[in-house]
Amino acid sequence: MPRPVHRRSRRPGWPTTRTTERWLTLGAEYVGDYPAAVIFGIFFRYFAIVAMRGLSVRKGLIEAAEADVASLTAFEIGLFGWMALMAFVFFPARTCARTAPSAGSSCRSA
Numbered sequence: 001m002p003r004p005v006h007r008r009s010r011r012p013g014w015p016t017t018r019t020t021e022r023w024l025t026l027g028a029e030y031v032g033d034y035p036a037a038v039i040f041g042i043f044f045r046y047f048a049i050v051a052m053r054g055l056s057v058r059k060g061l062i063e064a065a066e067a068d069v070a071s072l073t074a075f076e077i078g079l080f081g082w083m084a085l086m087a088f089v090f091f092p093a094r095t096c097a098r099t100a101p102s103a104g105s106s107c108r109s110a
Contacts, residue, residue: 022087022088026080026083026084026087029083030080033076033079033080034076037072037075037076038068038069038072038073041068041069041072042061042064042065042068042069043064045064045067045068046060046061046064049063049064049067
């Protein structure tokens with residue numbers, strides 16, 4: 001008997017394996033994207049602030065962080081929310097059994 005492609009967790013109410021994989025993929029993107037955005041944002045903001053105000057490196061980095069962290073955090077929260085909506089609501093992945101005679105008859109949303 002062929003192994004099913006789409007399995008549910010043993011515990012009722014827990015997400016499917018496919019859903020868990022998508023959350024892990026998005027989580028990995030979130031973990032990498034947010035620090036990179038903050039670092040690049042502070043880096044570019046630093047040069048603008050230091051050029052305008054003539055501050056030292058330490059004071060320039062502090063000013064750039066104060067100016068950039070809140071706005072970047074708000075933007076990233078919106079971006080990550082939109083990514084989750086696109087992955088789980090608007091375009092959910094579909095799985096089909098490999099042994100199905102026609103793809104339309106056995107496909108179901110993950």
